[in-house]
Amino acid sequence: xxxxxxxxxxxxxxxxxxxxxxxxxxxxxxxxxxxxxxxxxxxxxxxxxxxxxxxxxxxxxxxxxxxxxxxxxxxxxxxxxxxxxxxxxxxxxxxxxxxxxxxxxxxxxxxxxxxxxxxxxxxxxxxxxxxxxxxxxxxxxxxxxxxxxxxxxxxxxxxxxxxxxxxxxxxxxxxxxxxxxxxxxxxxxxxxxxxxxxxxxxxxxxxxxxxxxxxxxxxxxxxxxxxxxxxxxxxxxxxxxxxxxxxxxxxxxxxxxxxxxxxxxxxxxxxxxxxxxxxxxxxxxxxxxxxxxxxxxxxxxxxxxxxxxxxxxxxxxxxxxxxxxxxxxxxxxxxxxxxxxxxxxxxxxxxxxx
Amino acid sequence: xxxxxxxxxxxxxxxxxxxxxxxxxxxxxxxxxxxxxxxxxxxxxxxxxxxxxxxxxxxxxxxxxxxxxxxxxxxxxxxxxxxxxxxxxxxxxxxxxxxxxxxxxxxxxxxxxxxxxxxxxxxxxxxxxxxxxxxxxxxxxxxxxxxxxxxxxxxxxxxxxxxxxxxxxxxxxxxxxxxxxxxxxxxxxxxxxxxxxxxxxxxxxxxxxxxxxxxxxxxxxxxxxxxxxxxxxxxxxxxxxxxxxxxxxxxxxxxxxxxxxxxxxxxxxxxxxxxxxxxxxxxxxxxxxxxxxxxxxxxxxxxxxxxxxxxxxxxxxxxxxxxxxxxxxxxxxxxxxxxxxxxxxxxxxxxxxxxxxxxxxxxxxxxxxxxxxxxxxxxxxxxxxxxxxxxxxxxxxxxxxxxxxxxxxxxxxxxxxxxxxxxxxxxxxxxxxxxxxxxxxxxxxxxxxxxxxxxxxxxxxxxxxx
Numbered sequence: 001x002x003x004x005x006x007x008x009x010x011x012x013x014x015x016x017x018x019x020x021x022x023x024x025x026x027x028x029x030x031x032x033x034x035x036x037x038x039x040x041x042x043x044x045x046x047x048x049x050x051x052x053x054x055x056x057x058x059x060x061x062x063x064x065x066x067x068x069x070x071x072x073x074x075x076x077x078x079x080x081x082x083x084x085x086x087x088x089x090x091x092x093x094x095x096x097x098x099x100x101x102x103x104x105x106x107x108x109x110x111x112x113x114x115x116x117x118x119x120x121x122x123x124x125x126x127x128x129x130x131x132x133x134x135x136x137x138x139x140x141x142x143x144x145x146x147x148x149x150x151x152x153x154x155x156x157x158x159x160x161x162x163x164x165x166x167x168x169x170x171x172x173x174x175x176x177x178x179x180x181x182x183x184x185x186x187x188x189x190x191x192x193x194x195x196x197x198x199x200x201x202x203x204x205x206x207x208x209x210x211x212x213x214x215x216x217x218x219x220x221x222x223x224x225x226x227x228x229x230x231x232x233x234x235x236x237x238x239x240x241x242x243x244x245x246x247x248x249x250x251x252x253x254x255x256x257x258x259x260x261x262x263x264x265x266x267x268x269x270x271x272x273x274x275x276x277x278x279x280x281x282x283x284x285x286x287x288x289x290x291x292x293x294x295x296x297x298x299x300x301x302x303x304x305x306x307x308x309x310x311x312x313x314x315x316x317x318x319x320x321x322x323x324x325x326x327x328x329x330x331x332x333x334x335x336x337x338x339x340x341x342x343x344x345x346x347x348x349x350x351x352x353x354x
Numbered sequence: 355x356x357x358x359x360x361x362x363x364x365x366x367x368x369x370x371x372x373x374x375x376x377x378x379x380x381x382x383x384x385x386x387x388x389x390x391x392x393x394x395x396x397x398x399x400x401x402x403x404x405x406x407x408x409x410x411x412x413x414x415x416x417x418x419x420x421x422x423x424x425x426x427x428x429x430x431x432x433x434x435x436x437x438x439x440x441x442x443x444x445x446x447x448x449x450x451x452x453x454x455x456x457x458x459x460x461x462x463x464x465x466x467x468x469x470x471x472x473x474x475x476x477x478x479x480x481x482x483x484x485x486x487x488x489x490x491x492x493x494x495x496x497x498x499x500x501x502x503x504x505x506x507x508x509x510x511x512x513x514x515x516x517x518x519x520x521x522x523x524x525x526x527x528x529x530x531x532x533x534x535x536x537x538x539x540x541x542x543x544x545x546x547x548x549x550x551x552x553x554x555x556x557x558x559x560x561x562x563x564x565x566x567x568x569x570x571x572x573x574x575x576x577x578x579x580x581x582x583x584x585x586x587x588x589x590x591x592x593x594x595x596x597x598x599x600x601x602x603x604x605x606x607x608x609x610x611x612x613x614x615x616x617x618x619x620x621x622x623x624x625x626x627x628x629x630x631x632x633x634x635x636x637x638x639x640x641x642x643x644x645x646x647x648x649x650x651x652x653x654x655x656x657x658x659x660x661x662x663x664x665x666x667x668x669x670x671x672x673x674x675x676x677x678x679x680x681x682x683x684x685x686x687x688x689x690x691x692x693x694x695x696x697x698x699x700x701x702x703x704x705x706x707x708x709x710x711x712x713x714x715x716x717x718x719x720x721x722x723x724x725x726x727x728x729x730x731x732x733x734x735x736x737x738x739x740x741x742x743x744x745x746x747x748x749x750x751x752x753x754x755x756x757x758x759x760x761x762x763x764x765x766x767x768x769x770x771x772x773x774x775x776x777x778x779x780x781x782x783x784x785x786x787x788x789x790x791x792x793x794x795x796x797x798x799x800x801x802x803x804x805x806x807x808x809x810x811x812x813x814x815x816x817x818x819x820x
């Protein structure tokens with residue numbers, strides 16, 4: 001019986017698979033080694049460019065009237081130098097910034113950045129956007145506005161920052177529209193951007209935006225608004241509590257940014273909210289703003305079924321204006337809920353350890 | 355069916371299986387390649403924007419009889435470059451003086467913690483807080499329930515929205531937390547995130563911090579370097595791109611605390627609690643119609659000690675395969691479930707066919723063809739063709755992982771390291787992979803017959819520690 005299947009299609013296919021796989025493996029190894037050499041070459045080039053240019057950039061930034069002799073700048077060195085220039089620019093202000101810009105214009109950064117803006121690589125696009133922002137190049141306005149609506153959150157964010165650098169007032173409407181529509185901009189970075197724009201420029205557009213946004217969009221933005229301008233944050237939060245007092249998410253967010261103790265009496269009813277975040281944040285607000293009049297309410301919250309509410313309430317109790325060691329002892333003596341007692345013990349131990 | 359027909363059928367099955375398996379892996383590797391390129395290009399810009407954003411993280415680390423290394427491990431954790439984190443060490447009823455060492459080294463003091471039991475665990479005997487490091491707490495609990503139970507006790511004490519769980523003997527990259535919180539910041543739907551785990555054997559670690567990267571001299575550990583590269587850079591990165599990642603490694607995983615609590619915490623009655631948790635999260639969240647993401651970051655965030663002897667390696671791999679079987683079986687409702695997306699429709703069936711049952715096909719295929727060849731029913735050419743195809747496809751896959759590594763992190767500093775790993779990728783086909791398949795088959799048989807699995811002691815040389 002002949003069971004030798006050596007010449008069958010399946011065997012041929014097996015041989016072919018083996019050959020293709022072996023060739024592919026060899027090619028990939030070769031690619032890996034070439035990539036390694038290329039990256040090493042790039043690293044050396046980067047180090048050389050930085051080694052040559054960093055002292056010159058620093059000298060130009062800090063010395064008025066410095067005119068050091070500049071080395072040749074081949075096109076392949078440009079992205080490394082632009083990256084270094086941007087990093088230094090992030091750290092300087094005023095005259096130094098102007099001198100760095102003069103140098104950049106002499107080296108043709110503006111034209112190079114406009115060219116890089118069309119790159120398909122996000123990293124290069126962002127480098128171009130940062131450069132044009134630092135150069136405060138008004139001719140880049142239109143292309144930066146196009147990048148502001150980019151689907152890539154980072155590209156869009158850097159475009160916003162560049163537009164603020166060029167003309168903060170003019171940039172605000174477009175940026176506010178993005179703030180309202182996007183969920184992908186990191187809040188804290190956005191707050192820094194608005195701080196850079198200047199409180200006077202950002203204040204009213206932000207207030208108008210926050211009060212006109214759909215309720216679902218407000219809670220994630222409110223903490224960052226308070227970072228930009230704490231007083232404005234508190235004012236907007238108070239207004240939002242009046243308008244959307246039944247929206248759990250808005251109430252929970254608003255409680256965290258209030259600065260005005262006079263609003264506390266209107267907030268006490270939230271202690272019986274079904275939402276644990278609201279009860280927890282109420283305890284935090286009382287801790288920041290309250291005095292001994294809030295003791296009973298905090299004792300009630302210290303018996304809450306949620307650990308974090310009990311924890312924040314106990315912390316708030318210790319922070320109340322006018323609270324003394326004797327006062328805490330008196331509260332402890334009156335507490336009958338074992339959970340509340342445990343929590344008071346916990347936060348007092350924490351406080352004693354610092 | 356004639357014997358010839360049967361043999362041909364087996365040959366087609368064997369070849370088809372290898373081609374489909376490797377094509378899927380290759381597809382995953384290419385998906386990973388594009389994901390990796392995008393990730394690497396955006397990383398510096400993202401770092402600038404997110405550098406000030408630090409989501410607070412609780413680091414939960416169970417420890418059992420680790421008095422010799424626990425102080426170094428904790429110091430390494432406390433040195434992580436991150437602002438907002440707390441370290442919770444769970445002493446799982448150690449029989450040695452682990453607790454005494456921690457008390458001495460970190461000036462622990464009993465703390466009247468208002469400990470909340472959200473996930474039921476073995477009783478907690480006490481909570482301690484460090485006087486020297488306010489962000490260090492130790493939960494001392496009764497032994498029982500393994501790493502899962504200890505982790506659950508740590509989760510109960512954790513105060514931050516996301517928690518890391520890992521092993522006390524793993525070494526974390528100082529920037530690991532910065533990297534791993536990014537998916538949670540970028541996408542609030544993220545419920546879990548894993549990172550690339552690398553082999554630490556052959557590296558130099560001083561004071562719990564990785565100082566120099568190298569390759570191990572021990573051949574078993576060396577093969578595992580290639581295995582880990584293949585698994586993490588090829589497989590997991592590819593699966594994560596389509597939200598189909600079923601494993602977040604027990605050595606390094608970050609989870610959304612409330613989601614894990616709502617899912618009931620880690621199960622102490624399964625072997626691979628890390629995988630079971632990830633599959634369960636997929637199942638529970640898709641059952642509830644919740645939109646979620648299980649993410650993976652390719653950065654080498656964690657370095658772990660690989661077994662250097664066959665007995666320890668066998669125990670580890672049998673445990674892993676048993677864990678895979680349990681995780682898939684316990685969460686079988688995920689398979690082809692409504693709303694389960696890539697996890698239920700692609701990853702789950704793939705893991706059943708090409709991971710869980712792979713030893714049956716591989717060992718079976720080799721046995722049938724080897725026997726046919728030995729008794730003269732199959733020509734040498736045919737036999738060689740199949741063996742060559744299986745080996746070459748395996749080598750190609752490993753080389754893809756090496757290429758991915760070179761295109762991204764190029765962690766291994768010298769070109770000879772790449773050559774060495776390529777040679778290992780070839781040599782592992784001569785014995786190592788077959789032995790793995792046999793161990794996996796044994797684990798599968800053990801699971802099917804309900805054989806008890808004994809943990810035994812994991813022998814670790816840890817000669818990289820200085």
